[in-house]
Amino acid sequence: MHSLELTVNGRSYQTTVTLKTTLLEVLRDKLFITSPKVGCNSGDCGTCSVLIDDKLVRSCITNALSTQGKEITTVEGLSKPGHLHPLQEAFHEKYGAQCGFCTPGMILAAKALLDENPKPSRKDVREALSGNLCRCAGYGKIVDSVMAAAEQMGQAKN
């Protein structure tokens, strides 16, 4: 076993992993952070999306040992009690979530976009979310949600 130290949602953790352990397994099975989901284990669906040092990645095909010392963000880390991230507000308000299974990954993909591009077009949003599959919603209301959040965050800044 190898020792692994990493920070998740601002809290540091130490755990042990093998050579083939994925970041997703660390989060779910060791740290009990379950918002990243197992949808394919091959990087095809995006339900396991998390941010590593603010960059969107697939935790299911991220070798855990490659995250040594890194900062991981999951959707649990976006909200504080009684205070949602504007993206969370918008997904709730605009019906960006149906079954909810893709939602955590979708919100993180959207966050990665807005961090870099605070005023995206609908096309920008579609491109940024193109690796996150949703089988319920047909994507329109998801794009609506991201656009609304961008608007909200833009106003908050001014």
Next chain:
Amino acid sequence: MTMKVVGQRVKRYDGMAHVTGETRFVDDVIVPGTLTVKALRSPVSKGTIKTMDTSSAEAMPGVAGVITAEDVPCNAYGLVPDQPVIADETVRFKGEVVAAVAAVDEDTALEALEKINLEIEEEECVLDPLEAMKPDAPKVRPEGNVFMYDERPFRQIILGDIEAGFKDADVVVENEYVHPSLEHAQLELQTSLAVPAASGKLTIYTVSQALYFHLGQLCGILQMEPDQIQCKSWAPKTGSSWRHNAGFSDVNYIGGTVGGGFGSKNDIHADHVTALLALKTGQPCKWRWTREEDLLYSTFRGAWFITIKDGVKKDGRIVARQMKSIRDAGGYSSLNPYVVDKHSFVATGPYFVPNVQIHGYCVYTNKPPASSMRGFGVTPSVFATELQMDKIAQELGMDPWEVRFINAYRTGDQTPTRRVLNSVALVEVMQKLAEKAGVDLPDKLKNMNSKERGWT
């Protein structure tokens, strides 16, 4: 009365939990001491199990239990209970479960599967339903490859006089349509966690989209006495080493929050196996399918082969429809006979046809069992019917809108199953569509409504 809540765009009840990641799906439930389940699947599409020796697997450190068909009290389930939980002697599709293992972790479970000594004598299979319908085709099932609706090998729907209808027609339009097999591709994989208790109570965390439907079936698997078995083809093992005698209140099915269904979770995929392993090992057992397993071996929308022959008047009226639809059901009934029924009941689409003859076939092949998927059997009938409408329009030199307006059901029309319709709105729905899409319909169509035909 004006309504205050109904009709409002209120936010999703569980939306807050979804966006915060709080929503707990089956895979997110953590119970200490849970074993990992993996299944051994048939490598062939059809065959007879000659050897099934699990002793080496059972002897492995870390393996808590192995089950085979011998361990299933009533090894037959489904709406038509004809599918074994674990294949017993005969395998009918590639990927059919022939044994399952519960072990301390995934690696151990997978290693144990490799230690099971399985020999299957491969037999000639049939994958094409059109081939399977031939008298000399390899038998998927002992009693024949076509589901019997009463005395017929098809569901028959008859209205009016089909021959008179064709005689009355000016033109006959006949075409063949193929609707392929489709996968639900719901994002939450087939997953089940069964937790036994010393009291005898079994708790199952399920992805089911039909809790009570599955509860009933599961109790059937766990308790039925041999003389209660409805299936004829697969006799249960009376010498089963244990029997649970479960009633509805002995099992608590926990679920209700499903990560996408679309019909993929109307059939039990994993709960029966985890339940049996939990009862055998006395430990919580969890089985999460891989995406590959889910794509290849879970239920799916079976393929359809549809022939439509319509008798049409020059003015656009369809006066006769003869339709033959063949459903590739795969190896077991699952919900297929029902799917064919639903398809057949509405096989003229949203159009009034006075003379109708529909034959819907449910045909078994050596594929995983097809079953429900969003739209059941209606999806392929809509596909075929709507292409057929455009082909009729083309044949008559008519506008595709007009053909649909002319034939659209009106209030008081009779369906092929002789139901008289109320609350009909197709004409209005099409008018709204045209308006939204910026299509300027001719006045004749703009002035139609669903109350009356508007033409003679």
Next chain:
Amino acid sequence: MAEGQFLKATDLQEACELLAQYGGKARLLAGGTDLMVAVNQRKLFPEVLVYLGDSGLNYINAEGDNLVIGAATPFTDIMRSDRVQEETPLLAEVISHLASPAIRNVGTIGGNLANGSPAADSATALLALGASLRLRSKTGEREVAVEEFFTGPGETMLEPAELVQEIIIPRQIGGAKWAYRKLGKRKAQTLSIVSVAISCPLEGGQCQGVRIALGAVAPTPILATEAARILEGKAMDAKLIDKAAKAAAEATRPIDDVRGSAWYRRRATEALVKQLLAQISA
């Protein structure tokens, strides 16, 4: 079960030494976007992982007439690089259609090439750009043209203890016209059924050094050399374009697979080459 070793290479030299030390047992890990899929599916049981994330092989430099990209540079970094966008815009365009944003964030160009996939999108861009690869081992280094690098489906000329150090791309400052199309089962996050990348420097309206690269239509990504020869030194017109497109289709050796038939791949190659050349000449 053997514990396995996770070794971080802090520089190129160390990476090469570790590869030499552990021979065939060692696997290089950068983004892991292909490697970990194989591990998850239990097709690969690595005993030694040599991690390249901190090896310093993440860079985009201008060296004389060339742009030099470190093998462990993630796709997103390449795609967003001003230098790449200005000097080899074809590469940036190709990468923008590759896999998905999350994969591009960590997947590296060296890893993509080393896998030797016939459908490796980055390879078509590099073939069209006339790039070469610097391969490195403990005992030496060599530079090979991208067209020589691939030897078969999933196969490259890399020796067991050798790695891709960097990619060397001739800079195309001004002048060069280019075009790219990828045809997959859907519009994003999809493997190529056919991909075509064309780089076509024009001098006085004439094609000079045109290169037409084809992906997913042969055991390796290939160059349609005959098609290029047809165009070389000529001004493009519809007739010439047709001829070149047919020649490109002739150069393919496609297979039937889950994504498309050989027949279709050949036809689509012709169509895409034709459309892209028309786009370039317009």
Next chain:
Amino acid sequence: MKKRGIGIGASLYPTGMSGGGDSSQAQVKVQPDGTVVLTTGACDIGEGCKTVLAQMAAEVLGINYEQVKVINDNTDNCPLSFGTFASRVTYVDGKATVDAAEKARDILFEVAGQMLEANPGDMEAVDGKISVKGSPDRSLPIGEVAGAATFGMRKLVVGLGHYMREPSAPDPETGEIDPFCTLAWAAVLAEVEVDTETGEVDLLRLVCSYDVGTAINPLLTEGQIEGGGAMSIGAALSEELYPNYPSLEQAPTNLGDYAIPTTMDIPDIEAVIHECPSTNGPFGAKGIGEMTANTPAPAIINAIHDAVGVWIMTLPATPERVLRALDEKGGA
């Protein structure tokens, strides 16, 4: 060359299991403070049944949606629902919920009738109050009534509801049967652009018009229309479980090769809601969960025909199928 075309399709869809017999039950419990717990066996598979059932209960009891909490998570406590399929939950479980809520409301009317010295038959539940119809000054907050019922009159303010369409079997000879609760209606328009050289189909526009009876929650209704539309787009253009049917070879083993649509494959779907109330559904509702996935595919295929004159008789219309059809026809 690229050519554009427009295609339409129409359809109907039956609400509830064909042949009936699919029962559902519900329990509505009014707590002593007037808040409500609805217990149902219906699974929420993403369509949002918890939301619409809570809306129905709130409407009957004249309270806010937020005051209704829903439990649907286990069979020990939740009453029976046959399942979330057959587009049945809004209608069948909806009727059971309305039945339960009305029965709970009847108890409140009876109690309030005693408190206000009025006939329970003359009461109404609106705006969180139980009032005598036409006399807004004679009213009590629902919490006060529920409290009085619980602590004063020792009553359990619980309504148990049920609905089941009588089971029926088709006549073996004619197939005659009255199989479904009600019918919903749909029409869809698709606009495509077809590349005549590669066979690629680009879906430019999808307009979906649905009769939903009554939209209990138009936001969720749109969600169904858009989501079903996306599924049908996948069926029309890219999805196929057995590419070499009937052979099992080359069946996709991952979600890259089984190509469900991504954000880039779906245009902003335009949803049109038409409301022709069902005569017997809860508040006139019908069920459209499934039918949304049926009509876009043929509309897209008809649009391809309109664009380039070929019929794709076997789904999906992959570029390869379109190109082969164009070859057979001798070009666009």
